[in-house]
Amino acid sequence: MSTPNEKLAVSLKLLKIEQDRGLHVFQSKDFSRVHRDRLVAAGFMKEVIKGWYIISNPAEKTGESTAWYASFHEFVTGYCNVRFGNDWYLSPEASLQRHAGNTTIPRQLMIHTKTGSNNNLTLKFETGLFDYRSKDFASGADIVVKEGIRLLSLPASLVRVSPTFFATNPIDAQIALSQIADASEILVKLLEGGNSVVAGRIAGAMRAMGRANESDRIVRTMRDAGYAVTESDPFQVTLTSLLTLARAESACAIRIRLMWESMRGEVISAFPPAPGVPDDVESYIADVDDRHIEDAYHSLSIEGYRVTEALIAKIASGKWNPEENSDDKNDRNALAAKGYHQAFVEVRKSLSSILERSEPGEVIRRDHHDWYRKLFEPSVMSGILEAKHLAGYRSWPVFIRYARHVPPSYESVRDAMPVFFDLISKEPQAAVRAVLGHFIFVYIHPYGDGNGRMARFLMNAMLASGGYPWTVIHVEDRDGYMTALEQASVNENIKPFADFISTDVQRQMDKVSAVSPFRP
Numbered sequence: 001m002s003t004p005n006e007k008l009a010v011s012l013k014l015l016k017i018e019q020d021r022g023l024h025v026f027q028s029k030d031f032s033r034v035h036r037d038r039l040v041a042a043g044f045m046k047e048v049i050k051g052w053y054i055i056s057n058p059a060e061k062t063g064e065s066t067a068w069y070a071s072f073h074e075f076v077t078g079y080c081n082v083r084f085g086n087d088w089y090l091s092p093e094a095s096l097q098r099h100a101g102n103t104t105i106p107r108q109l110m111i112h113t114k115t116g117s118n119n120n121l122t123l124k125f126e127t128g129l130f131d132y133r134s135k136d137f138a139s140g141a142d143i144v145v146k147e148g149i150r151l152l153s154l155p156a157s158l159v160r161v162s163p164t165f166f167a168t169n170p171i172d173a174q175i176a177l178s179q180i181a182d183a184s185e186i187l188v189k190l191l192e193g194g195n196s197v198v199a200g201r202i203a204g205a206m207r208a209m210g211r212a213n214e215s216d217r218i219v220r221t222m223r224d225a226g227y228a229v230t231e232s233d234p235f236q237v238t239l240t241s242l243l244t245l246a247r248a249e250s251a252c253a254i255r256i257r258l259m260w261e262s263m264r265g266e267v268i269s270a271f272p273p274a275p276g277v278p279d280d281v282e283s284y285i286a287d288v289d290d291r292h293i294e295d296a297y298h299s300l301s302i303e304g305y306r307v308t309e310a311l312i313a314k315i316a317s318g319k320w321n322p323e324e325n326s327d328d329k330n331d332r333n334a335l336a337a338k339g340y341h342q343a344f345v346e347v348r349k350s351l352s353s354i355l356e357r358s359e360p361g362e363v364i365r366r367d368h369h370d371w372y373r374k375l376f377e378p379s380v381m382s383g384i385l386e387a388k389h390l391a392g393y394r395s396w397p398v399f400i401r402y403a404r405h406v407p408p409s410y411e412s413v414r415d416a417m418p419v420f421f422d423l424i425s426k427e428p429q430a431a432v433r434a435v436l437g438h439f440i441f442v443y444i445h446p447y448g449d450g451n452g453r454m455a456r457f458l459m460n461a462m463l464a465s466g467g468y469p470w471t472v473i474h475v476e477d478r479d480g481y482m483t484a485l486e487q488a489s490v491n492e493n494i495k496p497f498a499d500f501i502s503t504d505v506q507r508q509m510d511k512v513s514a515v516s517p518f519r520p
Contacts, residue, residue, distance in 0.1 A: 007038065008038055008039075008042055010035075011031075011034075011035040011038045011039050011042075011044075012039070012044065014031065014035055015031075015035075015039060015044060015045070015055070018030070019055060023074075024054055024055045024070070024071045024074055025048075025052065025053070025054050025055075025071050025074045025075045025078045026045070026052070026053045026054075027051055027052060027053075027078075027082070028051045028052075028053070036053070040053070042058060043056060043057070043058030043060070044056060044057075044058060046067060046068075048068070048075060048123060048124055049121070049123065052075065052078075052079060054067055054068065054071040054075065055067065055071070064401060064402060065124075065125045065401075065402055065403075065404075066399050066400075066401050066402075068123075068124045068125055068127075069105045069125075069399055069403075069404065069406060070397075070399045072105050072127065073147075073148070073149055074148070075123075076109060076111070076129060076149070077148055077149055077150070079129070080111060080113075080129075080131075080150070083131075084113050084114070084115060084116070084131075086150070087113055087114040087115060087137070088111050088112065088113045088114075088116075088131075088150060089111065089112055089138065089143050089150040089151050089152055090109070090110070090111055090112075090149065090150065090151040090152070091110040091111065091112055091132065092152055092156075092157045092160035092161040092162070092165075093110070093161055093162065093165055093169075094106070094109055094110060094111075094151070095151035095152040095156075095157040096154075096157045096158065096161055096165065096169075096172060096173070096176045097169070097172050098146060098147075098149065098151055099146075099151075099154045099157060099175075099176050099179065099251070100171075100172040100173075100175035100176045100251055100255070101175065101250070101251030101252050101255055101408065101412070102172050102255075103405070103406040103407070103408060103409075104404055104405055104406065104489070104490050105127065105404040105405075105406060106127070107126060107127060107128070108120065108127070108128040108129075108130055109127070109128070109129050109130070110130045110132055111129065111130070111131055111132065112132050112134040112137065112138070113131050113132065113133055113134065113137075114133070114134070114137050115133065116131030116132055116133040116134075117131060117133065118130075118131070118132060118133055119131055138152055138156055138160070142156035142189075143156075154176060154179055154180065154185075155180070155185055155186050155188065155189045156189060157176070158176065158177070158180070158186060158189075158198075158202060159186070159189045159190065159193065159195055159198050159202075163201060163234055166201070166205060166234035166235050166236075167234060167235060167236045167237075170235050170237060170239070170262075171255060171258045171259065171262065171492060173205065173234075173235070174209060174239065174254075174258060175251050175254050175255055175258070177202075177205055177206065177209060177211075178209070178254055179251070180214075182214075183206075183214045183217045183218050183221070186202060186218070187217075187218060187221055187222075190202070190218070190222060191221070191222070191225055194227060196222060196227040196228055196229050197230075199218055199219070199222045199227065199229050200219075200229045200230045200231045200232050201232055201234045202218060203215040203216075203218040203219050203229070203231045204231045204232045204233040204234060205233065205234055205235060206218065207231070207233070208233045208235050208239050209239055210239075215231070219231055249415065249419065250412055250415045250416070251412075252408045252409075252412035252415060252416045252444075253412075253415050253416050253419040256416055256419060256420060256423070256440050256443070256444070257419060257423065259436075259440065259443075259492065259494075260423045260427075260436055260440065262492070263436060263439075263488075263492075263494040263498075264427070264429070264432045264436065266494050266495045266498050267429070267431055267432045267435045267436060267494065267498045268429055268431060268432060269498075270431075270495070270498040270499050270501075270502040271431035271435075271498070271502045271505070272502070272505070272506055272509065274429070274430045274431065274466030274467055274468060275466065275467035275468065275509075276466070276467045277354075277355060277357065277464075277465065277466070277467050278355070278467055281352065281355045281356065284351075284355060284464070284469075285348065285351065285352065285355070287469060287470065287512065288348065288351065288460075288464075288470045289348075291470055291472060292312075292316060292341075292344055293309050293312045293313055293316065294309070294472050295344075295470070295472045296312045296316075296337060296340045296341065296344065297309050297312055297475075298472050298473060298474050298475045299340065299452075299453050299456055299472075299473070300333075300336055300337060300340055300453075301475035302452060302473065302475050302478050302481070303336075303452055303453065305332075305333050305336045305337070306333050307333050307334075307336070307337050311333070311334060311337055312337050312340075312341070315334070315337050315338050315341045316341055320334065320338060332379075332384060335378040335379045335382055335384060336378075336379065338378040339374060339375045339376055339377060339378045339379060340375065340453065342374035342375070342377060342378070343371045343372070343374040343375040343453070343457065344457075345374070346367065346370045346371050346374050347367075347371055347457045347460070347461060349367070350363050350364060350367045350371075350461055351460075351461060351464050353367075354461060354464050354465050355464060359425060360424070360425075360430075360433065360461065360462060360464075360465035361421055361422075361424035361425030361426075361427070361433070362421075362425055363461070364421070364424070364437075364458055364461055364462075365421040365424075365425070368454065368458070369392055371454060371457055372390075372392070372447060372450060372454060373390050375450050375453060375454070376389050376390060376449070376450065377390065389448060389449065392447075393410070393413045393414060393417065393446045393447065394410050394413065394445075394446065394447055394448040395410050396410055396448065397409065397410060398410075398445055398448060400445070402482075403482075403486055403489070404486065404489075404490050405443070405486060405489035405490050407443070407444065407445035408444060408445075412444075413444060413445075413446045416444050416446075417444065417446055420440055420441070420444065423436075423440075424437055424462070429466075430462060430463065430465045430466020430467075430468065431463075431466060431468075431502075433462035433465060433466075434459045434460075434462035434463045434465075434466070434468070434501070435459070435494070435497065435498050435501050435502075436494070437455075437458050437459060437462050438455045438456065438458060438459040438501070439455075439485065439488050439489075439494065439497055441454065441455040441458055442455045442485060443488075443489055456473060459471075459501070463505065468505050468508075468509065469505070469508045469509060469511075469512055470508070471501070471504050471505050471508045472504075472508075473501075473504060477500075477504075480500060481500060483496070484496040484497035484499075484500045485497055
């Protein structure tokens with residue numbers, strides 16, 4: 001008679017077959033009741049709604065959202081295909097956000113259907129799916145499938161979207177419009193429906209973005225076709241001219257440019273003036289060294305490692321010996337602490353270059369891969385991690401535990417990171433380099449792991465570029481720290497995060513003010 005583990009293994013083989021086909025969402029009928037109940041009981045599948053399941057990780061803690069957010073759009077597609085066939089698509093607003101590369105999991109996703117019941121389906125983690133029965137359902141030519149999801153084409157979305165979208169989602173709207181390379185793409189839809197009011201709105205938006213030629217062409221063409229057009233700016237805020245220079249870039253690259261420009265003012269307002277790069281570099285580095293153990297303990301603890309200051313001190317002193325002590329060799333926490341120390345040594349070298357007046361953005365552009373390799377070298381050498389983790393930027397999707405923000409696709413990372421370093425290099429304010437450097441680094445999430453530790457290293461390197469002291473984010477403040485990051489990622493509101501970092505920096509400045517070792 002088979003043991004329970006042997007029975008579970010049979011069920012897992014069936015699940016793996018489906019997973020190897022790229023599927024993570026299933027209906028009840030896809031597995032027999034015996035296999036389904038067995039997989040659910042073991043934590044390898046979770047029920048979303050009656051009759052629908054997603055793959056999950058048994059190691060996930062109660063209340064953890066990673067599996068659901070990773071499967072959210074696949075569930076929407078599967079559920080809607082079963083219920084509505086091909087007669088559905090994302091609303092114009094949701095379609096535009098997908099075209100603009102907005103990866104945030106929405107609280108409520110609206111779809112347009114031919115036969116919907118105007119009902120909201122309550123889903124996991126306070127998400128929902130609203131099926132709107134559209135009286136003006138789009139033609140098949142206006143519906144596209146992007147990354148497996150049915151949505152309106154970009155021109156059709158822009159014509160159908162509500163006027164308030166531009167004011168409430170200015171970054172998404174700008175990115176979407178930036179992908180209209182020539183006015184003829186949108187003019188076809190405007191002329192087809194005689195959309196004179198929409199034409200005035202699109203023309204006004206184009207002009208606000210610095211694309212006066214395209215704006216003029218839309219207005220002239222519509223008027224020549226016999227339509228009265230009154231141009232209006234729907235954004236209600238002053239825009240930058242970044243997109244006139246960046247139309248060839250990916251949506252992700254444009255997004256980080258716009259976020260940087262729109263958020264930097266809040267950071268400057270929140271921060272104390274920069275002390276200036278100190279003349280006494282040795283004293284500054286000595287102060288950083290004094291805080292190494294504290295920094296390592298809190299940074300690793302924020303990421304869930306169980307380390308002690310004694311362990312970190314042992315590693316920093318060179319007494320950690322995996323050749324003689326098997327506990328040192330196999331302990332995940334010790335290996336993480338060893339990697340942190342090795343990375344800290346590399347960061348310290350970068351700090352010295354910055355304090356010697358090297359351009360800070362170029363220093364971290366050059367050095368950040370070295371920080372990362374040292375961070376994970378012990379875990380790779382011990383066999384805990386595969387060697388691929390040392391290669392550099394990730395080549396797979398990642399999800400952040402408990403976060404509605406989903407990092408951009410790995411294909412976007414290699415386009416976004418050069419833009420990220422360009423922004424740091426061109427930024428004149430050290431506080432902005434530090435706060436937005438940290439935030440946008442974790443927003444992109446370029447590595448498979450270690451992004452939080454890398455971002456805090458980067459933040460402190462940029463603080464040094466303005467003479468601010470090395471600042472430790474404490475594990476006791478983790479909830480506020482993560483909530484502020486999520487506010488910036490999901491709601492594009494950087495103020496909570498800027499205030500959080502500024503408070504910590506000011507507290508550290510107050511501690512050293514009596515001796516003032518860093519005065520330039």
